[in-house]
Amino acid sequence: MVHNGDKMSEDYIIVTEKLAKTYPGGIKAVKGIDLKIKKGQIYGFLGPNGAGKTTTIKMLSTSIKPTSGTSTIMGYDIIENSMEVRRTIGVVPQDLTTDEDLKGIENLEMVAKFYDMPLNDARKKARELLELVDLTEFGDKYVSTYSGGMRKRLELIVGLIHDPAVLFLDEPTLGLDVQTRTKMWDYIRKIKNEFGMTIVLTSHYLEEVDELADIISIIDHGKIIVTGTSEELKKSLQGDIVEATFASPDQAKVFGAYVNAIDPTFPKENVVRMKVKDSDREVPAIMQYMMKNSLSPTRFNVSKPSLDQVFLDYTGREIREEEAGDTRKMQMNMRRLRR
Amino acid sequence: MSGLIPLTERELKKWYRNPVFFITGLLQPIFWILLFGSSFNLTSVFSGAGAAGTREELAVFGTTSYITFVLGGILTTSSLFTALFSGTSIIFDRRLGNMSRFLVSPIHRSSIVFSKILSTTVRILVQSIILVGAAALIPGGLVLSNGMSLLGVLIIISALIMIAFSFSAIFSIIAIRLKRQETIFGIINLINLPLLFASYALFPSKFFPAWLATVAEYNPVSWSAQAIRYVILNGTLTGSVLQQTMYYMLYLLMLTVFMLVVVYFVSEKEIRD
Numbered sequence: 013m014v015h016n017g018d019k020m021s022e023d024y025i026i027v028t029e030k031l032a033k034t035y036p037g038g039i040k041a042v043k044g045i046d047l048k049i050k051k052g053q054i055y056g057f058l059g060p061n062g063a064g065k066t067t068t069i070k071m072l073s074t075s076i077k078p079t080s081g082t083s084t085i086m087g088y089d090i091i092e093n094s095m096e097v098r099r100t101i102g103v104v105p106q107d108l109t110t111d112e113d114l115k116g117i118e119n120l121e122m123v124a125k126f127y128d129m130p131l132n133d134a135r136k137k138a139r140e141l142l143e144l145v146d147l148t149e150f151g152d153k154y155v156s157t158y159s160g161g162m163r164k165r166l167e168l169i170v171g172l173i174h175d176p177a178v179l180f181l182d183e184p185t186l187g188l189d190v191q192t193r194t195k196m197w198d199y200i201r202k203i204k205n206e207f208g209m210t211i212v213l214t215s216h217y218l219e220e221v222d223e224l225a226d227i228i229s230i231i232d233h234g235k236i237i238v239t240g241t242s243e244e245l246k247k248s249l250q251g252d253i254v255e256a257t258f259a260s261p262d263q264a265k266v267f268g269a270y271v272n273a274i275d276p277t278f279p280k281e282n283v284v285r286m287k288v289k290d291s292d293r294e295v296p297a298i299m300q301y302m303m304k305n306s307l308s309p310t311r312f313n314v315s316k317p318s319l320d321q322v323f324l325d326y327t328g329r330e331i332r333e334e335e336a337g338d339t340r341k342m343q344m345n346m347r348r349l350r351r
Numbered sequence: 352m353s354g355l356i357p358l359t360e361r362e363l364k365k366w367y368r369n370p371v372f373f374i375t376g377l378l379q380p381i382f383w384i385l386l387f388g389s390s391f392n393l394t395s396v397f398s399g400a401g402a403a404g405t406r407e408e409l410a411v412f413g414t415t416s417y418i419t420f421v422l423g424g425i426l427t428t429s430s431l432f433t434a435l436f437s438g439t440s441i442i443f444d445r446r447l448g449n450m451s452r453f454l455v456s457p458i459h460r461s462s463i464v465f466s467k468i469l470s471t472t473v474r475i476l477v478q479s480i481i482l483v484g485a486a487a488l489i490p491g492g493l494v495l496s497n498g499m500s501l502l503g504v505l506i507i508i509s510a511l512i513m514i515a516f517s518f519s520a521i522f523s524i525i526a527i528r529l530k531r532q533e534t535i536f537g538i539i540n541l542i543n544l545p546l547l548f549a550s551y552a553l554f555p556s557k558f559f560p561a562w563l564a565t566v567a568e569y570n571p572v573s574w575s576a577q578a579i580r581y582v583i584l585n586g587t588l589t590g591s592v593l594q595q596t597m598y599y600m601l602y603l604l605m606l607t608v609f610m611l612v613v614v615y616f617v618s619e620k621e622i623r624d
Contacts, residue, residue: 101455
């Protein structure tokens, strides 16, 4: 179920080969990653903390050098042409990078100057972006007065000031409450649609990746375990779950003998749970089978697999919350967000 | 160096917008000159002995006003003490996350460090102007009995720039890889007094035992303090005094160029998140 193979290489904005990073002390954070990311996609890395997501993003965004392997972004090598790569990409790191002692607009203007943007263009673009994330009235306020959600929104647009071709978002909603998170998703979708930007996103929130990403790579212990669309990944679990409750155990037994049933189990003697390959196609056949055998269920339920199940299936464990990583910095960020 | 100007602007904004930071920075030189210049008045030791005392005083200090004697030293020390702290903001940038933004931006990594050094130098120049003003205004203060030349003004300004630059550079380099600001505060506390007292900043060389005088000769604080002092005491420099001053300036220049190269290479390679 690996995402469709080699087409023409110019379709791909980011290509990596065996990208790996071993930190001093022998910690193998990333153990050889091969990626092909298409233009205009939102590409999501899903994995627990410490899986290697941030390290991968930091290598691609030239903050740290890979130990081995290569990668190009828009044809620029991340080691040889790191300056060109930095001009091409926008990054929203996990840290809060804006300066609290400056105003929102001053932060944007400062970063624009890093890209040698003329001041007038920078101001215009900054105003546009502030409007995009509903911060228009707050541009002239000091960042120290911002709430956590506003702060994250500002971070998001600082990465966009120079119109990058690719945007990296490292855990864009870490530490935000559910409502603010949903709002951030809207902004991210808006950015994709309005600017046609390729977005690389990391998250350990399943819903976030499911909601936003066109292609998902599940990453754990520094390796990509599986890649595909959310649909493909769920399908790769070999089926949806059908659960039916009958008046009598006999009827349940007959239903359990259905020809396309995969691993039928009986949680109770009158309840059948089975997997079917594709419930959309299978349910009509199941209905016919039930009519033919005069089965009348009292309850009938079909559930498509969630990304939770996909993760569990491929990694053998639940996605862990809050573990490893740079806890000191994370706590600091959380504290600053909570205001 | 597209990062140097915006990053230096940032540093200076953070300085002049923070009232406590700004005002204490400006008050510090005034305290230096008032407290050191007055309560520490070494020339007064000699003044009791009439004409002979004054002669001795002139031989040792070159002036009867201690403030005039010590101004070069205080300008240098106040610059030094400000410069020592310029590395701490690198640690804060890393701790607070601002560094992550700089590292993914298309700027030279050294411009992050150079912006600290440059903004510290600007702050030191502003402090120095206030300090000279305060020294001139207080009773018994600065007396330019031999006038002042354009070359003299240039020497004072460049000596201060070079001291500010070199010491901010040294301490920025130390801070590049440090994770805790406590470490750098410890180093500052360890080094500031030896730097001050093993130099000619506050006392004339005649007061020093031989071994300490040797140390003081190699202390950059002495180079700057002496160069500025010669200018203030003599107005127009000639002969051996001019030569000695130029030697001190040359040492300072060598140190500055050396630090410039070190900062460039170390920060391009070593600065990180």
